[in-house]
Amino acid sequence: MVGKSGNRLSQAQAAWLLLAPFLITYLLFLVYPFFQGIWISLHDWNLLEVAFNPDAKTFVGFRNYERVMWGRNIEWGLFTAPFWQGLGFVGLALSVFLRRADRLSRFNAIALGVASLLLVVLPGFHPGEEGRWYDRRFWPTVGNTLVFVGLAVPGVTISAMVLAAALNRETKAMGALRTLFFLSQVLSVTVVTLIWQIMFSPRQGLIANITEVLGGTPINWLTDEQFAMAAIVIATIWWSLGVAMILFLAGLQDISREIYEAAALDNARGVKAFWYVTLPNLKRTITLVVVLQIILHFQVFGQAHLMTQGGPNDTTQVLVRYIYQTGFRDSELGRASAMAVFLFLIMGTFSVIQFIAGREKT
Template sequence: MSGTIRHRPRRRIADRHVAWVFLTPFLIVYVAFLVYPFFKGLWISLHHWNLLAVAMNPDAAKWVGLRNYTHLMWGRGIVWGPLSHPLVQLFALAVAVGAGLLHRAGRTNRSFMITLIVAGALVFFLLGFTPGEGGRWFDRRFWPTVGNTILFVALAAPGTTIAALLLAAALNRETKMMAVFRSIFFLSQVLSVTVVTLIWQIMFSPTQGLIANVTRIFGGSPISWLTDERFAMIAIVITTIWWSLGIAMILFLAGMQDISAEIYEAAALDNARGWKAFWYITLPNLKRTITLVVVLQIILHFQVFGQSHLMTQGGPDDRTQVLVRYIYQTAFRDSEIGRAAAMAMFLFVIMAVFSALQFFIAREGEE
């Protein structure tokens, strides 16, 4: 007893100092290579900053305030209307309303519902802007590029999620065979983006590709996947699903392990097996995992770069141009690092929203 009393004051002081000693290595690299660069990026985005010119002469950076942002996102003679892009706008509105209804029916959790409503409303509102008579966007490529990125995410995220969910449901058994299957489906996940694009570039080639070779056997004429406007986006989505299915599948499997066998046994007595069990037991119990996987996929795929850069070079006609590639090009091909930094900030805001969402969902589940 007396021993602890003697020790305590010394230990307290030590604790405080020790904590900082332990924290310092991380804080140094963190501040130097993440926090500081982040604010420097913000700083750069407020300048007309030519990569080459500034390298030759540091005074060449010129303060322009928010002009990089307006140049990217705004235009001349922009007007707003509820039906500027009727199809997409109405769809967004429907998503927002649908999310509300779904929540009432108890099929989604709260954060996700709120996000869908906010996102739907936002898309409805933002897409209302369009250049009026004689008007134009200052940067014609920015919004289409954002649109492509969203389209990519909208295809790749649900595609991966659904495929992974079905596979996980089928593979959720502790047998040797299933373990082998799991490994096979997971294997592509560990490959690097350049290996993945290398494989699929050749797979899709109309002259040398495996797909073309198969098509020829059946007497069809091969598709030019990567240069045909109808297929280019699909092609990089297929590539992406092949690449990133593993992690989603594993997360689902982990989620399914948590559902107790008793529930299934009880359901089996009510004759709910196979599809029925999947629909009435697995899905509702996986709600949180599904949401998490979707959000994770959204975050992951919003940062897509390699697939577009290496496989299609953003083409044909910019149909697969994505945000990160536009940032890269603006900075290193066009040397306009100020404008590129503004785009990076735009990307950050979107990512931050989804990261926060993911964080809350993860916490919601833990509570």
């Protein structure tokens, strides 16, 4: 930039000017509401009452957090949830052992260690005699959300990777198929859930018809305790496959052909080549996809809200739906905000992990 007059902008000024529209929007619509949310979570704040009378809120400090996450006579025990806590101990031992044997990078060892420690500590809390959780639905809801994430993330990642590997060829048919598989991603959640509600219907659904042809009795997918969560996960995988697949395709196309040729000389073809060449080279993409999916799927709402209404018996009740109900059905904005802050902390943690993992050298 060459200007003759003295009032030209310095580089820093120009940068601020160009950033201003973004920064203002960001402050107004993300930063401000975020702190407002934390502020609300410290109040007894009724959605409707405060709208009609701004003084109808009362500051209660951390009481909302206590009412949501804590209880009366809560105790901690080492053997309250033997399976999960045992798993945690195994994880701890593994992280120490693998780090000693130098099979695990320092970062991965710390990550595994922290996750295992949480697994030992968190499930250990339980109400003692005469005790109870103040909110009996919160932790089971968190559990359901974790189950959903635990099923959807590997589901999406693996199926997207397999699809990407299969479609990574430069023919017209493959190009068409790539578009086809990506198409589901552009649909809104209402359309996706509508499609899958019809698919899962025990009366007219495609799945029920196929089961009947094969001589089985149709499953009531959405109202059966054992299948409701699976149904939601299946719909979600179908829906969110597209972006993950595109990311994998990009990663695959980064792998040089020469490596495959060299591998072929060593007799590594097909599955073997996938295992020894493709997978190691996709490591960074896999990390990216997994972390992005984790953050995305913790926010699951539409599928559970529209397909099962959180049922049967709360087995598909997820965190965002509980926040929504608490805020809008029950008008308890303070309590809902406290839960939202909790959700933010979980997602924030994974964002940090993604940030660190992204900087690590492979």
